[in-house]
Amino acid sequence: MYVWFNNKWAAITIAAATVVVSRLIYATIKYVRSRKSEKEVLNILIFNELSGSCAAKHSQKAPFKCRNKYCTKSHIQSIVHQIDQAQYCIDIAIYTFTIIELFEALKRALRRGVTIRVISDHEMICSSGSKVSSLNRLGVEVRMPRTTAMMHHKFMVIDGGARVDDLWLRDRKSKPRACQSVVVYGSSNWTLQGFNGNCENCVITSDRQMTGQFQAEFDRMWKSFEYSSCNVKACIK
Ligand SMILES: [Zn+2]
Secondary structure (H helix, E strand, O other): OHHHHHHHHHHHHHHHHHHHHHHHHHHHHHHHHHHHHOOOOEEEEEEOOOOOOOHHHHHOOOOOOOOOOOOHHHHHHHHHHHHHHOOOEEEEEEOOEOOHHHHHHHHHHHHOOOEEEEEEOOOOOOOOOOHHHHHHHOOOEEEOOOOOOOOOOEEEEEOOHHHHHHHHHHHOOOOOOOOOOEEEEEOOOEOHHHHOOOOEEEEEEOOHHHHHHHHHHHHHHHHHOOOOOOOHHHOOO
């Protein structure tokens, strides 16, 4: 009787300990994963007259580790990297956009099934080399203000929290995986002049307040410009 009693309590103790330990391991993995996915992003890109000083070295075939902290190529790569991380949605408000590397990254995002929306300026939408019109040709909806006021913003929200939730509620395809909202904003248009010649800045951050406010303003503009969808066929070339 005594042995049976001891075995019974030993089994209960082992079972309870197993449950506690497994829950502890699960909680630890969950915590580590959430910390990893929420690792803060803050990258301040400065462009100035030194930004293109390393351009010749980049054009060489030999591998080259650039140490120019104002480097145009490295800075564009930093923005490309963020676009390549997008899982659900990218919202862009840009006055002028001609940089090919960013366009190629956005095309890759489209191929991954990322939803892209663009707001741009009615004067610049069909200007020479405009990648806004190129995106429109690929099926990306583009809207613009209906007034004569300029749409002079230069920002992009990647996987904005509110937008991810909206898409999930709309499509209900699959529950969103954990993803990080990032905003890219600054003074520069997405042009070679902006990134390689002008004194400009561009900030990449995952700050929750900033991503939230930029997303809210994009959503407000998108709704406000509801009847101003661009069709590049209407552009005068
Ligand atoms: Zn460089």
